[in-house]
Amino acid sequence: MKLAVEDLNVTFGSGQDRVDAVKDVSFGVEANTSFGLVGESGSGKSTVLRAICGLAPVASGRIAIDGRPVAGFRDPAFVKQVQMVFQDPYGSLHPRHSVDRTLSEPLAIHRMDDRHARVERALIDDVGLDASFRYRYPHQLSGGQRQRVAIARALILEPEILLLDEPTSALDASVQAEVLNLLMRLRREHELTFVMVSHDLAVINHMCERLMVMQHGETVEELNRAALADHAVGQDYTRSLLKASEGFQR
Numbered sequence: 001m002k003l004a005v006e007d008l009n010v011t012f013g014s015g016q017d018r019v020d021a022v023k024d025v026s027f028g029v030e031a032n033t034s035f036g037l038v039g040e041s042g043s044g045k046s047t048v049l050r051a052i053c054g055l056a057p058v059a060s061g062r063i064a065i066d067g068r069p070v071a072g073f074r075d076p077a078f079v080k081q082v083q084m085v086f087q088d089p090y091g092s093l094h095p096r097h098s099v100d101r102t103l104s105e106p107l108a109i110h111r112m113d114d115r116h117a118r119v120e121r122a123l124i125d126d127v128g129l130d131a132s133f134r135y136r137y138p139h140q141l142s143g144g145q146r147q148r149v150a151i152a153r154a155l156i157l158e159p160e161i162l163l164l165d166e167p168t169s170a171l172d173a174s175v176q177a178e179v180l181n182l183l184m185r186l187r188r189e190h191e192l193t194f195v196m197v198s199h200d201l202a203v204i205n206h207m208c209e210r211l212m213v214m215q216h217g218e219t220v221e222e223l224n225r226a227a228l229a230d231h232a233v234g235q236d237y238t239r240s241l242l243k244a245s246e247g248f249q250r
């Protein structure tokens with residue numbers, strides 16, 4: 001198992017302000033596969049990804065990568081292995097850093113060589129922008145181009161696992177499809193393991209071979225794509241998501 005999450009509980013605040021954002025969530029993702037987390041806004045999807053990265057207050061549970069537990073501080077080896085792409089391409093890039101700086105900095109921090117070549121490879125070969133983008137700033141880029149830069153930054157350390165938090169939700173529909181197809185190609189070429197979050201079952205169905213439905217911080221059910229195609233779902237809530245994603249049919 002590439003990634004295993006067991007009995008994860010995440011709690012924000014305390015007393016009257018307490019929010020149990022994730023309740024007893026467990027799942028496993030095999031190497032080189034794509035796993036989806038789907039559910040309505042506020043169901044705890046982003047919190048699961050943040051917990052994996054050490055960015056959410058884990059109350060209890062276990063997270064393991066390649067069978068090795070990760071706990072507390074995420075060290076440089078973890079950061080090199082697991083990278084996250086966030087929903088908002090406007091907020092996730094530093095407004096005063098050029099694309100070159102955005103892509104070079106992780107390489108410098110991790111003391112990787114061949115920086116010039118690595119930046120060009122990530123920018124041109126991986127995400128399909130041309131060399132002229134290297135010296136541009138975020139305000140000179142479209143939403144789709146920004147998200148391509150964010151994806152290039154996530155790939156530049158050659159991680160094995162990519163955590164994708166609604167990576168296309170902020171983009172126009174046509175750009176959304178382009179970026180999803182780009183991600184599918186990158187997963188194949190780099191033999192990546194994906195955990196992808198979306199509120200949109202159609203997106204998860206397109207991208208992921210297995211998925212877990214969440215509601216109110218809890219697991220509703222886990223399914224594979226074949227079960228979804230056959231409408232072999234066990235829970236009414238999943239059925240309602242499926243109906244909504246297929247349009248309102250009678």
Ligand code: ADP
Pocket residue numbers: 012013019020021039040041042043044045046047048
């Ligand atoms: P989703 O990604 O499915 O929309 P989230 O994981 O963002 O859901 O949020 C799950 C729940 O946790 C929500 O009720 C949200 O308000 C709460 N939550 C998330 N982050 C925080 C935080 N930093 N502080 C307090 N509550 C939070």
Ligand code: MG
Pocket residue numbers: 042045046047
């Ligand atoms: Mg979210």
